[in-house]
Amino acid sequence: MLLNDKVAIVTGGSRGIGRAIAVACAREGADVVINYWGENDASYGRRSAIDEVLAQIEWHGRRAIAVEGNVALPQTGIDLVRHAVDAFGKVDVLASNAGICPFHAFLDMPPSVLERTVGVNLNGAFYVTQAVARQMKEQGTGGAIVATSSISALVGGGMQTHYTPTKAGVHSLMQSCAIALGPYGIRCNSVMPGTIATDLNAQDLADGEKRAYFERRIPLGRLGAPEDVADCVVFLASDMARYVTGAALLVDGGLFVNLQ
Numbered sequence: 001m002l003l004n005d006k007v008a009i010v011t012g013g014s015r016g017i018g019r020a021i022a023v024a025c026a027r028e029g030a031d032v033v034i035n036y037w038g039e040n041d042a043s044y045g046r047r048s049a050i051d052e053v054l055a056q057i058e059w060h061g062r063r064a065i066a067v068e069g070n071v072a073l074p075q076t077g078i079d080l081v082r083h084a085v086d087a088f089g090k091v092d093v094l095a096s097n098a099g100i101c102p103f104h105a106f107l108d109m110p111p112s113v114l115e116r117t118v119g120v121n122l123n124g125a126f127y128v129t130q131a132v133a134r135q136m137k138e139q140g141t142g143g144a145i146v147a148t149s150s151i152s153a154l155v156g157g158g159m160q161t162h163y164t165p166t167k168a169g170v171h172s173l174m175q176s177c178a179i180a181l182g183p184y185g186i187r188c189n190s191v192m193p194g195t196i197a198t199d200l201n202a203q204d205l206a207d208g209e210k211r212a213y214f215e216r217r218i219p220l221g222r223l224g225a226p227e228d229v230a231d232c233v234v235f236l237a238s239d240m241a242r243y244v245t246g247a248a249l250l251v252d253g254g255l256f257v258n259l260q
């Protein structure tokens, strides 16, 4: 197993890519702290999603706890570390994955949409990474941080002018943290998913023509599944990638290189 007896924190771990990361970490032997936000309201119907992911992790014979918290707030990272240490004694792996993408046109974008997106995607990654890195330094046993950036760090999107800079920022954050944290044995990398079918883009891809267009553009012929990304995160978090830091791994079925 690639993460035997490690402890992992996964932000945005209740659904989509984060949920697949949490389950893959457990499959590979880790105990997991799952962070999520805004889904505890029964009327939203999401509490059961968290219960499901907890059950899946336990099915793999590992322990898990769920901690609600908005990653945009500096205190959330601190709380996640405290919960992890209280429950499991340490933190070895961070999957900084929580993110939002409220599609919006550029010219009439309200500042609140920009600020929320930057707050969750970029500031959130910074705060959680900083809190976890402080704990890893104190433990003195190194660690691995893997952030979910995006193919959108490398290409644009007309309805994503607020979003793509956050994904470039997350990639850049991992590059700089690789330098800052290398001396403590803490590796920092990012994955860059292409188009992965999740709640994030369900509405966008409900347009059959748009979905078919993407499928045609992807050399491997299909949209990505959350598990396609999760297995790459596990690899980067594991000792298989012990000499990899400051790197980014595109997980896009070849979409990026397919210019024409």
Ligand SMILES: NC(=O)C1=CN([C@@H]2O[C@H](COP(=O)(O)OP(=O)(O)OC[C@H]3O[C@@H](n4cnc5c(N)ncnc54)[C@H](O)[C@@H]3O)[C@@H](O)[C@H]2O)C=CC1
Pocket (backbone or CB within 6 Å): 011, 012, 013, 014, 015, 016, 017, 018, 035, 036, 037, 038, 039, 069, 070, 071, 072, 097, 098, 099, 100, 101, 120, 148, 149, 150, 151, 152, 192, 193, 194, 195, 196, 197, 198, 199, 200, 201
């Ligand atoms: N779905 C896709 O095609 C792609 C997604 N990504 C990135 O992957 C990450 C996960 O996206 P998906 O799984 O698709 O999304 P999703 O919408 O299925 O899941 C989002 C998760 O983030 C959590 N979350 C949202 N706001 C939060 C906040 N303020 N604090 C803490 N948790 C919060 C939710 O509770 C949920 O667990 C995001 O960072 C996204 O930018 C990157 C490239 C492609």
Ligand SMILES: C[C@H](O)[C@@H]1OC(=O)[C@H](O)[C@@H]1O
Pocket (backbone or CB within 6 Å): 101, 149, 150, 151, 152, 157, 167, 193, 194, 195, 196, 200, 201, 204
């Ligand atoms: C939500 C989008 O479909 C998705 O998010 C990303 O980061 C990808 O680049 C896709 O645009």
